Amino acid sequence: MMFKNREEAGELLAQELVAFRNDPDGILLALPRGGVTVAYQLSLALHLPLDVLITRKIGAPGNPEYALGAVSETGAVYWNQEALSGLSLSERDLSIAVQAQQKEVSRRVALYRQGRPFPNLKDRSVIIVDDGLATGATFFASVATVRQAHPRRIIGAIPVGPRSTIQEARALVDQLVVLRVPDPFYAVGNFYRDFEQVEDREVLQYLNLAEEAFISNS
Incomplete structure (x- = not known):
């Protein structure tokens, strides 16, 4: 089954993460750029703050x-x-x-970030979001980064990925939510009908809109 787009993937992930809705210690960290589109939907549905974790x-x-x-x-x-x-x-x-x-x-x-510091993650429930895993390299580096900040727990939210990478990811986090584990797996984009590249301006727009929505719901 294919996702219509990243927005739909985010909406479906949100349904699996309802336990974190309004969690006072919860925070979403999106991996730019595609992960930000997914995480924006989670931020709206779960009423959680959204930030980025930049990896390459x-x-x-x-x-x-x-x-x-x-x-x-x-x-x-x-x-x-x-x-x-x-x-x-x-x-x-x-x-x-x-x-x-x-x-x-x-x-x-x-x-x-526009001058903002890296968020304080100590004793927080940190949900790391991407639009999919292939080799998982950027996700694994992100988990290592978050782990160094002493969170209460780390949750991975991933729409799709190959079985071997998902197994490795599951061993590194406290909880992993994944929607599709197709076999065979070729590339993340093959499982989206719309997988257009997300631009920098869109990342900034999503971050600003998420902040406005979170503040208005607080």
Whole structure:
């Protein structure tokens, strides 16, 4: 079954997360950019604040689409050891690959946060949201980032992903809500009828609208 779009995926996830509605310690952290569209629907339905957690995939030298890992805005790095084992890369190669993505991470932090600090997650129920998992690299880096902030619990909210990645994700969080685990799995976009790229201006719009809605419902 395909999702109509990211909005529908968010609405369906919200139905599975009703236990967190109006949770005073709850917060949604969306992985930009596609995850923000999904998480916006969760924010409206669950009356929870929405923020972003900025991560970037680290691609292999000469093959940027091949995910070696991911880096988050706090500097947390996740490495896919299986992917690394098939390559002969030096520490310098890996450092250069990380630095290349940190530039884009810094750009997005400046644009999306607009001076706001990273949210305080201590003793909170943190729901990490994306529009789907493939290798899971950015999600795993995000979990590592949140774990360092000492939350009460970490919940993953994912519309779709392959079985192997979902199993790995489930082992890293306190609760994982996933709507589809198709087999075979090819790419996240194959499970959406509308999977157009989300632009920066849309991310900002969703964040602003979510803040306005949360304040009006408080």
